[in-house]
Amino acid sequence: xxxxxxxxxxxxxxxxxxxxxxxxxxxxxxxxxxxxxxxxxxxxxxxxxxxxxxxxxxxxxxxxxxxxxxxxxxxxxxxxxxxxxxxxxxxxxxxxxxxxxxxxxxxxxxxxxxxxxxxxxxxxxxxxxxxxxxxxxxxxxxxxxxxxxxxxxxx
Amino acid sequence: xxxxxxxxxxxxxxxxxxxxxxxxxxxxxxxxxxxxxxxxxxxxxxxxxxxxxxxxxxxxxxxxxxxxxxxxxxxxxxxxxxxxxxxxxxxxxxxxxxxxxxxxxxxxxxxxxxxxxxxxxxxxxxxxxxxxxxxxxxxxxxxxxxxxxxxxxxx
DNA sequence: CTCAGTGCAAAGGATTTGCATGCCG
DNA sequence: CGGCATGCAAATCCTTTGCACTGAG
Numbered sequence: 001x002x003x004x005x006x007x008x009x010x011x012x013x014x015x016x017x018x019x020x021x022x023x024x025x026x027x028x029x030x031x032x033x034x035x036x037x038x039x040x041x042x043x044x045x046x047x048x049x050x051x052x053x054x055x056x057x058x059x060x061x062x063x064x065x066x067x068x069x070x071x072x073x074x075x076x077x078x079x080x081x082x083x084x085x086x087x088x089x090x091x092x093x094x095x096x097x098x099x100x101x102x103x104x105x106x107x108x109x110x111x112x113x114x115x116x117x118x119x120x121x122x123x124x125x126x127x128x129x130x131x132x133x134x135x136x137x138x139x140x141x142x143x144x145x146x147x148x149x150x151x152x153x154x155x
Numbered sequence: 156x157x158x159x160x161x162x163x164x165x166x167x168x169x170x171x172x173x174x175x176x177x178x179x180x181x182x183x184x185x186x187x188x189x190x191x192x193x194x195x196x197x198x199x200x201x202x203x204x205x206x207x208x209x210x211x212x213x214x215x216x217x218x219x220x221x222x223x224x225x226x227x228x229x230x231x232x233x234x235x236x237x238x239x240x241x242x243x244x245x246x247x248x249x250x251x252x253x254x255x256x257x258x259x260x261x262x263x264x265x266x267x268x269x270x271x272x273x274x275x276x277x278x279x280x281x282x283x284x285x286x287x288x289x290x291x292x293x294x295x296x297x298x299x300x301x302x303x304x305x306x307x308x309x310x
Numbered sequence: 311c312t313c314a315g316t317g318c319a320a321a322g323g324a325t326t327t328g329c330a331t332g333c334c335g
Numbered sequence: 336c337g338g339c340a341t342g343c344a345a346a347t348c349c350t351t352t353g354c355a356c357t358g359a360g
Contacts, residue, residue, distance in 0.1 A: 185333095185334060187333085188333095188334095206324080206325085218325090219326075219327080222324090222325060222326070223326085223327095226326090242323090242324080243324070243325095244325090
């Protein structure tokens with residue numbers, strides 16, 4: 001399993017638009033104004049965002065179109081949906097737009113923060129998971145490793 | 156962070172009821188007939204269950220009461236809710252009623268299977284997570300490590 | 311021109327809640 | 336007895352969808 005984008009200088013917003021454009025085209029989707037705007041908002045946030053976050057940052061975007069375009073972006077491999085129990089789902093760029101990372105999920109306020117682990121930990125986890133997966137006849141696609149607890153604000 | 160219940164003989168249904176009773180009492184909840192029945196169903200399943208699974212196995216339980224009681228059991232630390240993107244949430248016993256484990260989540264059919272990892276992997280992961288958590292002022296409660304992919308049936 | 315994309319409003323579906331009744335302690 | 340627990344139905348809330356219109360290629 002790959003480690004996503006190698007650590008290095010963060011992608012510029014132009015880089016991001018370029019990659020997104022390619023991925024959308026590959027799936028026969030157009031890179032429209034609304035979709036660019038949506039990508040801008042996600043990039044500006046720098047952390048996983050919810051739908052309310054997005055429409056607050058860009059009120060000119062219709063809620064239904066945002067949901068539809070998040071779906072398009074997800075199908076195109078541009079964003080990942082992070083399922084949170086209960087309220088709104090969170091969305092963030094998928095690898096390799098974002099390097100491989102994990103989440104600190106606050107059980108009180110629902111905030112989600114990105115964190116990275118050492119490569120040797122990731123490798124060990126991947127090997128371990130690959131082993132149990134093959135034992136179960138399961139084809140691994142990606143793993144998620146989240147820490148649930150209380151964030152600095154809620155503690 | 157603890158590893159949950161040490162590996163060993165599985166708890167009997169009586170053990171489970173005893174533990175659940177204690178935990179409910181500790182939170183000033185009663186261990187009623189409906190709640191026992193609900194615990195029986197979860198125990199019998201042996202894998203994470205959804206609300207439809209539960210009411211199918213025990214049609215005499217009212218859907219709303221099952222939701223309410225799952226909430227009570229969750230607050231009491233008896234069950235964990237596993238958020239799956241999209242459809243129904245899955246529920247299973249929390250530690251230490253179930254030993255520490257992780258999930259193989261099928262992205263096609265939504266099925267969730269429990270798996271265990273080697274202790275040395277768990278320890279390394281815990282240490283790593285504890286480190287990034289403290290760096291972020293985050294108080295860890297528990298971690299989840301899930302593998303997303305295609306199960307044997309859907310592949 | 312043509313078809314994907316958009317906006318609005320309404321539908322869908324999982325989960326929650328109000329309220330009257332039942333049952334545990 | 337007194338209050339928590341239950342059942343039914345209606346309400347909520349996030350998300351999806353139908354449909355007519357707009358805009359990109």
